[in-house]
Structures are given as C-alpha cells and as structure tokens.
Amino acid sequence: MPHGYHGCYLRIDVSQPAASERVQLSDDVLRQCLGGSGLGARLLLEEGVGSDFPASDTPENHSRPHFPDPLSPEAPLIFAFSPLVGSPLTTSAKFAVVSRSPLTGRFNDSLASSGFAIAGKRAGCDAIVIVGRAPRLSVLVIDDGNVRLEAADDVAGESCPVTEERLRARLGTDYRIASIGPAGERAVRYATISHDGRHAGRGGSGAVLGSKNIKAIAVRGTQRVEWAQPRELTELSRDLSKRSFGPATAKYRELGTAANLLTFNRFGTLPTRNFQQGTFDEAPNLSPEQLRTEYSRTRASCVACTIGCEHIYSLGGSNVRIEYENLFALGSLCGVSDHAAVLRASQRCDELGIDTISTGGTIAFAMECVERGLLDEPWLTFGSGAALLKAIDLIGAREGLGQLLADGSRRAAEVIGQGSIAFAPQVKGLEIPGYEPRGLQTMALGFAVGARGADHNRSGAYDVDFSDKVDRRHATLDSVGYAIETEDKAALMDSLILCKFLRRVLEDFHGESAAMLRAVTGWDVTADELRETAQRIVATKRQVNLLAGWTLAEDTLPDRFLNTPLPNDPEASLTRERLNDLVAEYHRQRGW
Amino acid sequence: MYVEFLGIPRERAGISEMELEAETLGQVLGQISARCPGLSELITSEGLHPSVVANLNGDEFVKSLDTRFAEDDRLLILSADAGG
Numbered sequence: 001m002p003h004g005y006h007g008c009y010l011r012i013d014v015s016q017p018a019a020s021e022r023v024q025l026s027d028d029v030l031r032q033c034l035g036g037s038g039l040g041a042r043l044l045l046e047e048g049v050g051s052d053f054p055a056s057d058t059p060e061n062h063s064r065p066h067f068p069d070p071l072s073p074e075a076p077l078i079f080a081f082s083p084l085v086g087s088p089l090t091t092s093a094k095f096a097v098v099s100r101s102p103l104t105g106r107f108n109d110s111l112a113s114s115g116f117a118i119a120g121k122r123a124g125c126d127a128i129v130i131v132g133r134a135p136r137l138s139v140l141v142i143d144d145g146n147v148r149l150e151a152a153d154d155v156a157g158e159s160c161p162v163t164e165e166r167l168r169a170r171l172g173t174d175y176r177i178a179s180i181g182p183a184g185e186r187a188v189r190y191a192t193i194s195h196d197g198r199h200a201g202r203g204g205s206g207a208v209l210g211s212k213n214i215k216a217i218a219v220r221g222t223q224r225v226e227w228a229q230p231r232e233l234t235e236l237s238r239d240l241s242k243r244s245f246g247p248a249t250a251k252y253r254e255l256g257t258a259a260n261l262l263t264f265n266r267f268g269t270l271p272t273r274n275f276q277q278g279t280f281d282e283a284p285n286l287s288p289e290q291l292r293t294e295y296s297r298t299r300a301s302c303v304a305c306t307i308g309c310e311h312i313y314s315l316g317g318s319n320v321r322i323e324y325e326n327l328f329a330l331g332s333l334c335g336v337s338d339h340a341a342v343l344r345a346s347q348r349c350d351e352l353g354i355d356t357i358s359t360g361g362t363i364a365f366a367m368e369c370v371e372r373g374l375l376d377e378p379w380l381t382f383g384s385g386a387a388l389l390k391a392i393d394l395i396g397a398r399e400g401l402g403q404l405l406a407d408g409s410r411r412a413a414e415v416i417g418q419g420s421i422a423f424a425p426q427v428k429g430l431e432i433p434g435y436e437p438r439g440l441q442t443m444a445l446g447f448a449v450g451a452r453g454a455d456h457n458r459s460g461a462y463d464v465d466f467s468d469k470v471d472r473r474h475a476t477l478d479s480v481g482y483a484i485e486t487e488d489k490a491a492l493m494d495s496l497i498l499c500k501f502l503r504r505v506l507e508d509f510h511g512e513s514a515a516m517l518r519a520v521t522g523w524d525v526t527a528d529e530l531r532e533t534a535q536r537i538v539a540t541k542r543q544v545n546l547l548a549g550w551t552l553a554e555d556t557l558p559d560r561f562l563n564t565p566l567p568n569d570p571e572a573s574l575t576r577e578r579l580n581d582l583v584a585e586y587h588r589q590r591g592w
Numbered sequence: 593m594y595v596e597f598l599g600i601p602r603e604r605a606g607i608s609e610m611e612l613e614a615e616t617l618g619q620v621l622g623q624i625s626a627r628c629p630g631l632s633e634l635i636t637s638e639g640l641h642p643s644v645v646a647n648l649n650g651d652e653f654v655k656s657l658d659t660r661f662a663e664d665d666r667l668l669i670l671s672a673d674a675g676g
Contacts, residue, residue: 247633247643248673250600257676259599266598266668267650289602324676434676456676466645466674468653504643504673 003228004083004520005030009043010125012147014140014212015073015132020147025126031523031533035082037109038495038537039127040098044107044544047076047129048100067548070100070204071187071211073133079178079217080127082497083520085117087227088237090244091499093117093304100548101203102211103189103358103408104429107451107544108203111494112178113302114196119176122221134213137185139167141175142219152215157182159351160194163216171218179216180206181353186398187211188406190358190431194350197310197321198302201355203430203452228522236516240505244306248504252309253299257324258288260434264328268569269439271432272332273382274364275425278436278566282337286327291339307501313343320347325456328434329360333425334367334388341385345392352396358408361431363391365409365424366401374418377401422559428453437561438572440465441475445483445582449555451541457500460486473572480585488534495537542592555583593661595624598670601644604630617646618657620667645672 001007005025012020025039033042048067068074077099084092095117101108120128124145134140137156138149154170155163163179177195184191184206191206192199200206209217227233251259261283264270268278284290291297291313298319301308312319326346336342349356367382369375380387380401394402404412409431413424425432430453437444446459456462464482465472489509493500496513506512510527517525542550556562557579565573596609605628612627614620617639625635634641639657647653647668648661661667 247600247641250643251671251673254603255599259671260674260676263598263670263674266596267647328676435674460675462674463672466653466670466672468645468655471652500675501673503675 002027002030002083002521002523003226004087006121006124006126006223006225008125009127009129010123010142010145010147011129011131012140013132014130014134014138014149014214017140017147017149022125022145030126031525033537033540034495034533035085035126036080036094036096036111036495036497037098037491038533038540039082040078040080040096040109041107041537041540041544043078043080043127043129044076044098044100045540045547047078047131048544048547067100070102070105070208073212074131075100075208077130077205077208077212078127079120081117081121082495083517084496084498085121086225087233087520089233089498089516090237090241090304090306091302091502092497093302094497094499095120096494096497097193097200097205099205099208100544101430101452102187102207103204104453106428106453106548106550107541108205109452109494109541110193110200110202110205111457111497112193112195112198112200113305113499114198115303116176116178116195116219118303119219119221121225122223123219124221124223130209130212130214132212137213137215140214140217141171142217144221144223155215157185160353161197161351164196167216167218172220175218175220177216177218180210181351181396183352183354183396184210185215186396186406188354188395188398189408189411190355192353192355194353197350199350199353199355202357202455202457206353227520229519233519236519240502241306243505244502246505249307249501252307252501255288256309256311256322258291258311258322258327260324261327262287262289264434267439268566268572269436270332271328271434271436273335274333274368274423275432275436275560276368277568278439278572279568280332280337283332285337286331286339286342288322291322294339295343305499307499309501315340315343315347318347320350322346325434326356329357330388333360333364333434335382336385336388337383338385341388345385345388348389348392348396352392354396357433358431359392359395361425362405362409362412363388365412366391366405368423369416369420374416374420424558426454427557428554430454435462436566436572437557438473438566438574439569440472441574442470442472442479442483444557444561444574444579445475445479445586446487448557448579448583449586451538451545458487458490459483460490460500460503473569475574475578475582477581477585480582480589483586484589487538488531491537492530492534495533552587593663593665593667595620596666596668598668600671601631601634601669604628604634606630615660616657617654617659617661617667620661621657640669643672645670
C-alpha cells in the first residue's frame with residue numbers, strides 16, 4: 001500500500017449499521033484515480049452497476065441497467081478523501097461528496113473543506129460509502145471507524161449551524177460534523193451538505209443524505225498515515241505556503257470572489273434578470289467595495305489554508321459568508337439591488353442548506369415566468385427583495401410555490417410548459433453559474449459538456465476567455481483544446497485534492513503536483529502520468545453518465561443563449577450551429 | 593485615452609480610472625506606475641505581472657508593450673483570475 005492512504009474504504013449500510021465493512025482498495029486503483037472526485041467516481045461506478053462495470057463506451061453498455069434512483073435507499077453516497085489530506089500542504093483539507101444527482105440524474109461531485117476531511121481520514125479510511133435508509137431520522141456516528149446510529153430528534157428541522165453546535169455539545173468537541181438543513185430533510189433537489197459554514201453545494205447531495213434519513217455525520221479518529229518523504233514534503237509545503245501569500249491570490253484575500261461582480265458587469269457578462277441582460281445598473285451597490293462600507297467584515301480560512309478567501313459580513317447580530325456566486329444568483333440574476341436583502345437571502349440559504357446558485361437561478365426563472373404571464377404568482381417580481389426571501393422560505397419548506405421550485409428550474413419548466421424550457425437557466429438540470437455564456441464562449445462550451453451540468457468549478461474555461469488566447473465572443477475550434485485543458489486540470493485538482501485558488505500559484509501545475517504526490521505516496525509519478533490520470537477521471541465521470549442514460553443531445557445550452565444576442569452587446573452572439581460544432585470537436589478530441 | 597482599474601488593480605491604484613496621453617501599452621504602464629506607486633508590485637519592466645491582464649475597450653486582451661492605442665481608447669486593467 002502506498003504512503004498517504006489507508007488502502008480501504010468504509011462501507012456503511014445505514015439500514016443495518018452493525019454490518020459495516022472495510023473494503024480494500026488496491027494500489028493500482030488508488031494510483032489510477034487518486035482520491036476526491038476521481039476515487040468517488042470510481043466507487044460510484046462499482047457500487048452503482050456492480051464490480052464488472054464496463055470498461056468501454058459501446059452501444060451494448062448503453063442498454064445496461066441504469067443506476068437506482070438517486071433518492072432510493074440503494075443509491076450510494078460517497079465521501080472521498082485524498083492522499084494529501086492531513087499533510088502540511090496548504091488547502092489540502094478537502095473532501096468530495098459523490099453520487100448521482102437528484103437534480104440532474106447525472107454524475108455529481110461537490111467539494112467542501114476543513115476539519116471533516118481530516119477527521120474522516122483519521123477514522124482509518126480513504127472514503128466512506130453510505131447506502132441504505134435508516135429507520136428514522138438519525139445521526140451517523142463514526143468513532144475511529146466504529147459505526148453507530150443515534151437519534152436525531154433534537155436536531156430535526158434545525159439549521160446546519162445549530163445542528164453542528166448541538167451535536168458537538170452532545171458528542172464532544174473533537175467530532176467534526178457534516179449535516180443537512182431542513183431542505184435536505186425535505187428532499188429539495190439542490191440541498192447541500194454543510195460543514196463548518198462551508199457547503200458541498202451543487203447537485204443536491206444534501207437531498208441524497210436526507211433520503212437515507214441521515215441528518216448528520218459525526219466523525220473522529222486517531223489513525224494517521226505516514227508520508228513517504230517527510231523532509232521533502234515539509235520543504236514543498238513551506239514553499240507553497242510562502243508563494244500562496246503573493247499577488248496571484250491577492251484577489252481572494254482582499255476582496256474575495258465577489259471581486260468578479262464589477263469586473264463582469266464592466267464586460268457585460270454579469271447575468272442579470274434571468275440572463276435577459278449582461279449588465280446590472282445597480283451592480284455597484286452589491287460590490288464588495290460597497291459592502292465593506294456598510295457592514296463590518298472579517299476574514300477566515302479553511303483548516304490548513306494560507307489563502308484566507310472567506311469574507312464574512314455581520315448582519316443583524318449574526319454572520320454571513322459572501323461569495324460572487326451568492327451576489328450574482330440572489331442579486332443581479334433576480335434583479336435585486338438591496339444588499340441587505342441579498343445578504344439575508346444568502347444567510348437563509350445557508351441556514352436551510354440549499355445551493356445559492358440553483359436557488360437564485362430557479363427563482364429568477366420563476367420571476368420571468370410571472371413577467372410573461374406563465375405563472376400566476378404576482379408577488380414574485382424581479383427586483384423585490386421581499387419576494388426573493390419569501391420564495392427561499394417556501395422552497396425550504398416545500399410549501400406552495402416552493403413545492404414546484406424545490407425541484408429546480410428544469411422540472412419547473414416541464415410543469416409550467418408553454419415553451420418556458422427555452423429560458424430555464426440550466427444545463428442537464430443544473431442551474432448556470434454567474435458567467436454569461438454568450439460573452440464567454442469558451443466557458444459556454446465548458447458548460448455544455450460538463451458531466452455534472454453547467455458549472456464553473458469543473459471547467460475553468462472562463463480563464464481562457466479572460467486572456468489573449470481566444471476571442472471571448474467568437475469561439476472557434478481553437479477554443480476546444482483550451483476548454484479540455486481546464487476541465488482536465490479541474491478534475492486533477494478535485495482528486496488530489498487542492499484548492500483551485502492555487503492554480504495561478506502553481507506555475508508548473510503538473511510537475512509540481514507530481515512532486516507533491518511523490519513526496520506523499522512514494523510513487524514515481526510524473527507530470528505526464530498526471531495528465532493521463534486527469535483524462536481518465538473525466539472519462540470515468542462520463543462513463544457514469546452513459547450508464548445513467550446520457551445522450552449527446554444533453555451537451556447543449558438552453559435556446560435563449562442560441563437564439564438571442566446579448567441586448568447590450570450584439571457581438572456576443574452564439575448560434576446553435578457554432579455550439580454544435582464546438583461540442584462535436586470536443587468529443588472528437590476526447591476520442592469519444 | 594482612459595485607463596480603468598478593476599478589482600485588485602483598483603485597490604492598489606486607489607482610483608477607478610485616470611486619463612492620460614500615451615500611444616503604446618508600454619507608455620501606459622510607465623505612466624500609471626509613476627502616478628500610482630501602489631501598482632508597482634503589479635507592473636514590471638517586462639509588462640504586467642501574470643496575476644493581472646489588460647483589455648482594450650472590453651474587446652481584445654493585449655499583452656505586447658508595443659500595442660498601439662487611439663486617442664479615444666479605454667484600457668481596462670484587471671485581475672487575471674476570474675474564478676468565483
């Protein structure tokens with residue numbers, strides 16, 4: 001077994017937790033998929049379709065039995081750690097949550113940070129696979145690898161922060177807790193799993209955990225792994241930490257991701273009023289430059305991170321963590337410029353345990369339906385902070401209109417009909433993040449082909465659009481290779497796992513990553529091997545999708561983006577023919 | 593011509609925009625470096641630090657110090673990392 005790993009995963013059937021078992025992971029498997037998203041994807045395939053899962057994409061494989069429904073007891077939910085977790089490397093305290101998404105029906109991996117990753121790995125495993133359904137709402141307790149269920153009566157219906165606080169008071173402060181909020185209990189299809197104020201946010205992993213009647217997982221452990229080359233690892237870690245304080249990460253430290261808001265607005269790529277516009281006149285009101293004059297602000301870091309990207313604002317006696325995606329989705333996308341309402345909406349999403357991007361996207365879609373007379377909810381208008389907050393609460397409670405919106409914009413459009421699917425802001429069912437595809441066309445391709453749907457954490461193609469490599473408003477086939485490069489890089493970072501905010505710090509990304517992995521594991525891994533590994537991980541995610549029923553028709557964007565140029569920027573026009581050509585070239589270059 | 597600062601460059605410059613007379617990117621960087629000492633970390637003799645990029649009128653991104661500008665051009669200086 002290589003250093004840096006335990007060489008096994010913990011498989012827990014919460015229907016009968018006493019029957020939990022440790023399943024061995026071979027050296028070959030670990031080297032092929034590393035950890036995090038890569039290991040999770042591999043385990044999902046094995047759990048989902050049996051250990052004889054097909055190794056190739058053939059027509060026969062398409063007819064194989066599909067995975068179980070993502071919210072059924074049989075559906076696996078996987079927490080995957082990585083070889084770097086627990087090492088002194090900055091930003092390495094991360095974990096991936098992998099399953100089929102109840103929102104998209106496709107592969108889903110969402111990542112979060114901090115102490116849960118370290119405690120989970122110290123429980124003596126490289127991943128935790130959860131199947132089954134507990135007889136009643138429960139807390140899954142993993143104490144150094146020993147598994148039991150405890151009643152969750154005292155935290156039922158509670159927010160994620162309250163749940164964490166109560167469980168640590170009950171079990172001990174050395175436990176680390178990942179929990180769902182009320183939305184996860186009610187199977188909102190974009191419910192999150194929360195830990196220490198951060199969320200494994202996209203795709204509805206919180207609903208999957210809720211479907212297993214698990215309110216929270218509490219974990220602690222004492223089992224450490226050894227590092228193959230401790231001295232080299234210490235040197236690498238010191239050097240990386242030192243570089244992480246430089247200009248490459250200044251944006252995250254000083255303004256946070258919210259710095260994007262004014263920049264994107266200036267470039268006409270700030271999605272506004274459900275993607276009807278690319279600029280928002282009131283954007284300055286939501287900017288971090290403005291927020292810091294209105295609210296007291298503190299900065300925080302995940303465990304084992306030297307960047308410190310979190311910007312936490314004080315709101316009504318409690319705190320709210322603000323990111324660009326919150327401000328865009330709950331602000332400009334819904335036409336809301338009242339910063340107090342947007343901050344409260346972000347806070348409410350965190351309390352309920354729902355993804356801010358899908359929440360904002362689904363509400364903005366409903367607002368446009370009301371505007372067009374397709375939905376009889378006259379209170380739900382663009383620009384109304386009160387309506388935004390009301391809609392969020394309805395979603396969290398699955399009451400009234402919230403019952404419809406809790407299933408996401410694609411399902412809502414299927415119910416509303418009347419052509420509304422053309423402007424439902426989603427790909428494969430996952431709501432589009434804050435990057436206007438017509439003005440950022442390499443990113444448009446990244447959105448279209450993404451295994452988990454439209455997502456900025458699985459494709460970093462926006463970085464290409466904001467460079468001299470391409471014309472961001474006129475993508476050509478030359479853009480495709482860049483999109484693939486960023487997708488592969490993201491897959492590798494999500495499997496090692498390292499924070500993507502390091503990507504400009506790592507000047508020789510593959511070479512430096514290989515050096516870290518050598519020091520941790522002792523493998524003679526090279527940069528070229530990691531390039532192949534990244535491609536394998538992307539292909540594994542696709543294999544999950546193939547077996548779940550994916551077809552090429554899903555690799556596209558809603559009609560809105562293919563029929564209508566951006567109103568204030570006619571140059572920002574993307575036709576169906578051009579996108580189809582890009583997608584076809586993407587598949588050709590992938591060898592699919 | 594005008595230079596607009598966004599994100600970290602705006603933080604360092606302490607202003608959101610300035611008007612100046614320059615014909616090339618090299619001349620622009622020389623002038624803004626002299627007028628905004630806070631930008632010194634982001635401007636070297638070889639051009640912009642890799643964490644920063646320059647864009648002309650919201651259209652193309654420019655890098656060559658010999659890039660020529662017209663009188664009514666607007667140069668945007670922004671963080672290279674658009675991650676969010």
